[in-house]
Amino acid sequence: MHELNSRIAGFHKLGIQGRLDILKTKCNLDSTAITGMLNTGNLPPETADHLIENVVTTMNIPVGIATNMKVDGHDILVPMATEESSVVAAVCNAARQCYDTGGFATSMSGSHMIAQIQLVNITNPHFCRITILEKKEQIKKLCDDCDPVLLSLGGGFQDIEVRVIDSASGPMVITHLIVDTRDAMGANAVNTMAEQLAPLIEQWTGGKVYLRILSNLADRRLARARATWTCEAIGGTAVRDGILSAYHFAESDPYRAATHNKGIMNGVSAVVLATGNDTRAVEAGAHAYAARNGRYASLTHWEINASGDLVGSIEIPLAVGLVGGATKLHPMAKTNLQILGINTAQQLARVIAATGLAQNFAALKALATTGIQKGHMALHAQNVAMMAGAVGQQIHQVANAMIAQGTVRIDVAHQILQDL
Structure with a gap:
């Protein structure tokens, strides 16, 4: 591993080319590597630069x-x-x-997401749970006001669940906002609602809210399929x-x-x-x-x-x-x-x-019959052939030769390629 200083002031303020210039120097990248990184494929560099931070390139997946x-x-x-x-x-x-x-044949349980609000520092958790449940209509209005567009599409607040759980930090009261997010994944919508509701829960209970975020255990959004x-x-x-x-x-x-x-x-x-x-x-x-x-x-x-x-x-x-x-x-x-x-x-x-x-x-069928490797290795052989340096028609020649031998390895691919 080469030694370098990863503290780069203002890296995020640079454009893609500026960041690549720094990488070229710090990581000893040659011109071929830089040219490859500048090719962002079918994702325009300006789009990539706004999707995540410190963008230097894209990585194409087939x-x-x-x-x-x-x-x-x-x-x-x-x-x-x-x-x-x-x-x-x-x-x-x-x-x-x-x-x-x-x-x-498929079906779906719905498009409901859950946001969780964590209440701590309370000595009367069950009392707090009932208090929060009493506020359902007020909570509904607050949540729906957060996203009128979602509401107009038939989505929005559906229900609340309030749970008391024991933890190493003491009792916690966890409020679940059940929200129909329609055609959105819904993380931003439900997180915003949880953020808005948190101060009110503190006001109603006298406790302290820490986490307010969605749950990725989306068990109100189950997809089902069956086949014969x-x-x-x-x-x-x-x-x-x-x-x-x-x-x-x-x-x-x-x-x-x-x-x-x-x-x-x-x-x-x-x-x-x-x-x-x-x-x-x-x-x-x-x-x-x-x-x-x-x-x-x-x-x-x-x-x-x-x-x-x-x-x-x-x-x-x-x-x-x-x-x-x-x-x-x-x-x-x-x-x-x-x-x-x-x-x-x-x-x-x-x-x-x-x-x-x-x-x-x-x-399961492959495992129960020929074994998973037969079909998988037949396709993987082409990858190994390319890793060995095969190009064009050589890829299939080397892959087929390895399959015929029953051995798909890089050293075998090198030898076959050399013989060719």
Whole structure:
């Protein structure tokens, strides 16, 4: 690691070129590196510079299209942004195998988000809880006045919940604002309402408010999807039973469930990212929801119906939006939403849930049959070939040679390339 001083006064005030000049000197970057950083792809540099702080470049992620997807009777094309081999192909294959049985049926619990207000320094928490609940109508007016546009769209304040919890710091009274955020993810809207309400809660109770922020455990915003795979479509009863066995393993063991759910999120996060939504918020909510019963478990359920078919379902919190943030500012996010052809945030969430279920089916089937590595390594071989320096037609030649040998490694790729 090279030694440098990371204290750079006024770095944030510089333009992209000014910041790159400093990086070039401090990090010994050559002209090729700087030229690459100046190429921001399909995100204009001025847009990038306003999305986050201290921008120096962008990092392009491949966007693939999942085909064969039928959701609620409509065929759609699903853009997926990911760097991982086999993810997009897996969704295409899974969707193809349930296409003739109707594809994916989806639903949504609603578009409600939760903001939390933390009250401390009180000796009578239950009394305070009742006091806050009495103020529901006053709270509703204050919240709706914060966002008249949201109110005009049919959203706004819906309800309050007030909980007393014990903590190492003593009793806390936690107020939940339940807000319908419609087609917005809703973080800014609910955070603003919580900020406005905090002083009143202090006034009513005599306590002290610290945190006032949304919860990413969006369990009032659950997306659901289900689909049926016939034994004939997936390769017989042995494949079906292997998938069930793999699911039962995940449902019983958190070590397996973590990887099982990661596979689901391969699909979920790829669509979330492609549409400019917050991948970290969705991932946090999903994994918290997977542990809601006190033990981390699968986000999906797999069963056999009366006809002997494999049926799968998923229920997952999905706080995604069509308005605000990168969704409206990133040109590719806007284009990807156009490709999807959806009109509401609920429709987007339902498509994402279906994609997650498809991804899970594909992973379970691979694990239960050929093993996950066969398909994954076949695609990964191309990446390894490029890492070894293969270009053009050499990429496929080197990849195919490694697959034929059954060994996909960089040293093997180097040797094959040298032989070529």
